[in-house]
Amino acid sequence: MKKGSCTFHGTVFAGSGRGGYYVGHPEYVKRFKELLGYAPFPGTLNVKLGTEEDIRQRKRLRLRGEGLRIEESHVAGERFSSVNCFKGRLEDQAIALLIVAITDYDDSVLELISPVYLRQKLHLKDGSAVSPMIEYYSR
Numbered sequence: 287m288k289k290g291s292c293t294f295h296g297t298v299f300a301g302s303g304r305g306g307y308y309v310g311h312p313e314y315v316k317r318f319k320e321l322l323g324y325a326p327f328p329g330t331l332n333v334k335l336g337t338e339e340d341i342r343q344r345k346r347l348r349l350r351g352e353g354l355r356i357e358e359s360h361v362a363g364e365r366f367s368s369v370n371c372f373k374g375r376l377e378d379q380a381i382a383l384l385i386v387a388i389t390d391y392d393d394s395v396l397e398l399i400s401p402v403y404l405r406q407k408l409h410l411k412d413g414s415a416v417s418p419m420i421e422y423y424s425r
Contacts, residue, residue: 291421294340296333298414305330309399313361321354321371322382326399333396333416345393348385352423374420377408383420
């Protein structure tokens with residue numbers, strides 16, 4: 287397997303808040319700790335991609351089905367979607383791109399998590415331009 291990386295370009299926007307519920311749920315927190323080595327801040331940083339090439343790259347990552355994988359599970363009657371995680375960096379902060387099997391977003395949106403509250407740490411607001419770098423492996 288060959289390691290690669292890509293840098294995406296987009297702008298921060300506010301989501302529905304549902305990502306925070308799932309990212310902060312104990313079932314996912316446990317799995318994120320195992321895979322990423324940290325408990326994420328209970329929320330996602332949503333990034334609207336700016337170019338067709340960025341959207342195509344995000345789609346390629348989704349279709350490959352690679353990344354660190356959390357399998358679908360059911361806890362107390364609630365369904366938790368499978369997730370592929372790709373480690374990366376945003377400025378000097380560790381991040382992970384989540385590609386969630388069941389989501390409200392298409393390939394024009396990145397959902398990022400981090401051990402810190404990225405909006406506060408990096409002084410981001412809706413409309414802020416960001417360029418997260420994501421690592422992946424190819425065969």
